[in-house]
Amino acid sequence: MQTKRSVIRNTALSYAGQAYTLLVGILIMPFYLGHMGAEAYGLIGFFSVLQAWLQLLDAGLSPSLVRAVAHQQGADLADRHSGRLLRSFEIIFLPLASLCCIAMYLGSDWIAVRWLNAKELSTQTLIECICLMGIVIALRLYSTLYKSGIQGLEQHAWLNIANVIIATLRYFGGLFLVSTISSDPVLFFEFQVLVGVVETVIFAARAYQQMPTPSWLTGFDWQLVKPIIPFAASMSGTAVMWIVLTQIDKVLLSELLPLNEYGYFSLVALITTGIMMLSNPLAQTLLPRLTVLMAEGRRDDMHALFLAANRFVCTFLFPLAALIALHAHEMVYAWSGDEPAAEWSRSVLPWYSLGSAIMAVSAFQFYLQYAYGQMRLHIWYSVVSAVITLPTMFLAIHYQGAFGAAIAWFVLRLVSFAIWPMIVHQRLAPGIHSLWLRDIIRISVMTAVGLAISEPVLRMIASESRINTFLGLAVSGLITLMVVAASYKPLVTKISVLFSKPSL
Known part of the structure; x- marks a missing residue:
């Protein structure tokens, strides 16, 4: 405790x-x-x-x-x-x-x-x-x-x-x-x-x-x-x-794009980097604790902590990334007030946003291997991913520029996420994969449901005003987050118990 x-x-x-x-x-x-x-x-x-x-x-x-x-x-x-x-x-x-x-x-x-x-x-x-x-x-x-x-x-x-x-x-x-x-x-x-x-x-x-x-x-x-x-x-x-x-x-685009357009791309990169960094504070406390639990021989406790942390991060990241992807232009304009930057980002930011959320969650497979002190799997994964990513990104950027980079980023992250976690779990902790997959599917589905429910509310609040648009996006995100959180049965049970207690 x-x-x-x-x-x-x-x-x-x-x-x-x-x-x-x-x-x-x-x-x-x-x-x-x-x-x-x-x-x-x-x-x-x-x-x-x-x-x-x-x-x-x-x-x-x-x-x-x-x-x-x-x-x-x-x-x-x-x-x-x-x-x-x-x-x-x-x-x-x-x-x-x-x-x-x-x-x-x-x-x-x-x-x-x-x-x-x-x-x-x-x-x-x-x-x-x-x-x-x-x-x-x-x-x-x-x-x-x-x-x-x-x-x-x-x-x-x-x-x-x-x-x-x-x-x-x-x-x-x-x-x-x-x-x-x-x-x-x-x-x-x-x-x-x-x-x-x-x-x-x-x-x-x-x-x-x-x-x-x-x-x-x-x-x-x-x-x-x-x-x-x-x-x-x-x-x-x-x-x-x-x-x-x-x-x-980012390296290839820094040579291809004019420096002013690279400035617009840097706004996109800042948002997507922010999405990936949201899991960093948890990683800072999680990695030493997972290592200590393994050193003490408490493997089941380590697995339970791993799953809980993964669930927590997904609950916040998936709704945020999906909201940004669905309203990329509105998000950038409400944030920066720069219409050319917002228009430039419209076709690029959605794919980077979704891909970055997937990559942040994929990092949990690294955390598990870090705790076990077995990095060989991760090294092979990194090598294979790099071998595939380099030519894919080069061709995508050569033929389609920043838009091609965005599409390639998302597709590569999605394919990797569909394959790699299952391999890591089966090798190190076979009993956790079904629980992990159930969380991922539940949170993904409920994120889509939450966005559908909150869309009319966003349209009602948002206007040409940047403040109103930002407020509408915030309310939509909050509604989506509540829908996702409410789909987790233990949390709902705890809330029900609190409301059902008789008053003294």
Whole structure:
């Protein structure tokens, strides 16, 4: 019972912190578009893609640190070496972060001239921004490492308070900068470097406090790192494939589309990334807890927690993604106030929205393998998916542009979702697949029912006003969510019991 309360508390804290970070980013980003222009906003979108690809320099070490620290929580105090392990990873990261900065500096001219299709921004502006991007990404490598150690210690309250502070500084500070001081993209990325330094220092200080090393001169400890290498290698390979699956379309479109249209596509990418990130807070608390339950030999409890978490995420994600897909134009216009962006997104966003929800739920198969410490299946899945995705995306984008990328994204995710979970469940936990499938079918059907019921209400509330349109979408989503939640029998039973109790 204590474990269950702990997971619920930590998940609630994670959702509160990351919901704030996500919502602030989603709400403020359209203002960047308005103040900086579509091309500069497209440059910010390109930075997000670079950041995703260059995080591969992490080489699987950060998630490995989470697992190693979580494992040590159940060990004797004398057997805990998390501080020395953190120092070893810091030393490994030093040449990687340096390589990131050097590569971005050397490649900035080629990217600015040969890759990006800018018409308004000067080549020199693009070069300076790209160089600054390399510094920000290098800082993020270290801040992610320190966050991973704190996450492994399950200090979710502190972690999310710190994330809220950093997000406030990054987004509100950036908005103040571009709206009142200067909309120069170079100044914007200089500010991002400053925020990156502050973020890294804050998380490093906490990590050193909670995982102290014997001394400042403590060096690399091969004996601690060696047992982690196989898991880190598998995580690194998985990360490469994950980046290919989620970012190859963004890379190809960044070269194909004019930079202003890539700015519109970045709005679509922000929405769909937000959908996938909604499961991240749960994953932060779920992965260490699943690992601990397996280490304690409580496999049935681990399976029950896995199914409950999957059910919870689907209950929220499916209605949200379906609502966005059904009303893509209205959603983007109510959000951004930019009619060209809304019109451009009309045919692209629906498929990306649905595909992103499927991908977020598919990640639960990775969580199960992570808990068992058996990543071989996931590596093979990632390799096969990448081999199929690369040529499919290339051909789709070559012949149909952004629309082709959207259709390919959805179809690939749907086919994978129909096949892969059954294989994972049969290999690791054969008894859970029927329960998992029943939840997926129930939530999918009831999402369609909820949208059908709420459509007249949306039409009644929505108008040419952005506020009314947004309110109509919110009411429709709430109705759909209630319909889905009401279809879960244990929840309905609990509510019935509460209402049927006699008054005193």
